[in-house]
Amino acid sequence: MTSSPPKPAAPAAPAPVTPLGWMHTARFLTTAAQLHHLPDHDLPEIAFVGRSNAGKSTCINTLTQQKQLAFASKKPGRTQHINLFSLGKQGITDAVLADLPGYGYAAVARDDKARWQRVMANYLVSRPNLLGVVMMCDPRHGLTELDEALLEVIRPRVEQGLKFLIVLTKADKLTRAEQAKALSIARLQAGGGEVRLFSALKKQGLEEVAQLLWDWTHPANATGEAASPAAPETPAD
Ligand code: GDP
DSSP: OOOOOOOOOOOOOOOOOOHHHHHTTOEEEEEESSGGGSOOOSSOEEEEEEBTTSSHHHHHHHHHTOTTTGGGGGSTTTTTSEEEEEEOGGGOOOEEEEEOOOBOOTTSOHHHHHHHHHHHHHHHHHOTTEEEEEEEEOTTTOSOHHHHHHHHHHHHHHHTTOEEEEEEOOGGGSOHHHHHHHHHHHHHHTTTOEEEEOBTTTTBSHHHHHHHHHHHHSOBOTTSSBSSTTSOOOOOO
């Protein structure tokens, strides 16, 4: 019996980049207590905001599949910092996530709160390459006064094209009917922005949110191909 020699293994094709795979590339970049300490860069930046306890850290950790990434923002001394994370395959950063401190936490001293509201508002109004804002909201409480105030701050930029997404967190705590109701209320409040249901517990909405952030940061160019060098190759049809 003859057996042909084993063929050399074909070089492995590069794994296609899925939006969720891209989210998993998140790496801690830097932390800053003041706006002018944030590094300048010319990549699209997406800010995550939300009332404290809305589920923001859990959402970021679940999306990036890194247990402690956003919880780094909760370490003493960092709770009032803007924490930046880089995203990008093969070490080539193509987007930046900014985790902004949770607001509305009762135990924060009034002066600190006021200072923080200013830093946050300044960031949202003046960060040059801010591409989009993701607001986490616990749908059992709906948008709070502070969420509404933040919406007011970014409204002029949203009208000029800033992208906006409300993530309704902890969706597992709602029945299907409650989820549908929360979605339609939030859609009215989002003023043309997007809304997605999300549950870290049930892994619900991960792909949808990742896809949206990918689409924001990798807009198709005129030929219909994704603009990013890290984008998966699509067969010509
Ligand atoms: P943050 O203050 O906005 O960063 O909120 P956390 O991520 O710390 O979450 C606040 C609380 O909500 C924690 O007790 C989490 O375990 C809980 N939580 C967050 N996401 C979910 C979720 O998807 N489902 C459920 N049931 N609980 C969640």
